[in-house]
Amino acid sequence: MKHYSKSRKIAFVRDTIIGIIDFFYPLAKRWVPVQTFRYIACGGSVTVLGLLVYFLSYNYLFKTEFIYVDGIQVNRYIAAYIVSFCVSFPIGFFLSKFVVFQESHLKGRVQLFRFATLQGINIGLNYVLLHFFAGFCGFWATPSQTLTTALLAVFSYFFQRHISFRTKKDPEIVGIPAIEEEKG
Numbered sequence: 001m002k003h004y005s006k007s008r009k010i011a012f013v014r015d016t017i018i019g020i021i022d023f024f025y026p027l028a029k030r031w032v033p034v035q036t037f038r039y040i041a042c043g044g045s046v047t048v049l050g051l052l053v054y055f056l057s058y059n060y061l062f063k064t065e066f067i068y069v070d071g072i073q074v075n076r077y078i079a080a081y082i083v084s085f086c087v088s089f090p091i092g093f094f095l096s097k098f099v100v101f102q103e104s105h106l107k108g109r110v111q112l113f114r115f116a117t118l119q120g121i122n123i124g125l126n127y128v129l130l131h132f133f134a135g136f137c138g139f140w141a142t143p144s145q146t147l148t149t150a151l152l153a154v155f156s157y158f159f160q161r162h163i164s165f166r167t168k169k170d171p172e173i174v175g176i177p178a179i180e181e182e183k184g
Contacts, residue, residue: 042096067079104167121159133148
């Protein structure tokens with residue numbers, strides 16, 4: 001069986017996305033490195049998609065203020081976030097792994113675990129911040145989610161660059177051993 005990283009379909013999609021992003025890179029070349037530019041483009045695209053799904057879910061999918069799933073009550077804005085997350089997580093991982101941080105030496109399952117860990121941290125922070133902005137401060141739901149997303153984007157970039165998709169040239173991170181290096 002062919003390894004997924006050698007898949008021609010994945011390579012085609014990756015190369016197409018990189019070609020489109022890198023077409024616009026000369027405009028920002030003076031200010032940011034190519035990896036940061038790709039992260040902004042990919043992260044921005046996933047963020048816009050997530051916000052669109054959030055908006056559609058909040059305004060059209062969920063009609064009541066509280067949603068009940070297996071006897072658990074969640075606010076409408078949290079339910080909309082869950083739907084948004086289910087769409088943006090796999091797309092975000094694909095873009096991070098194959099477009100932004102493709103030179104990482106870590107095994108795919110380690111990357112996925114660390115990416116999922118980051119997303120778990122982000123879910124917790126997102127939940128708290130969304131409740132703070134929408135529930136406590138009384139801001140509208142979509143602007144609250146937008147502000148929360150912007151704060152978490154900065155945190156996520158550094159976590160992914162130095163932990164989830166780190167490379168051999170990255171400094172040793174305390175508590176994160178490099179024993180899972182690919183042999184090749």
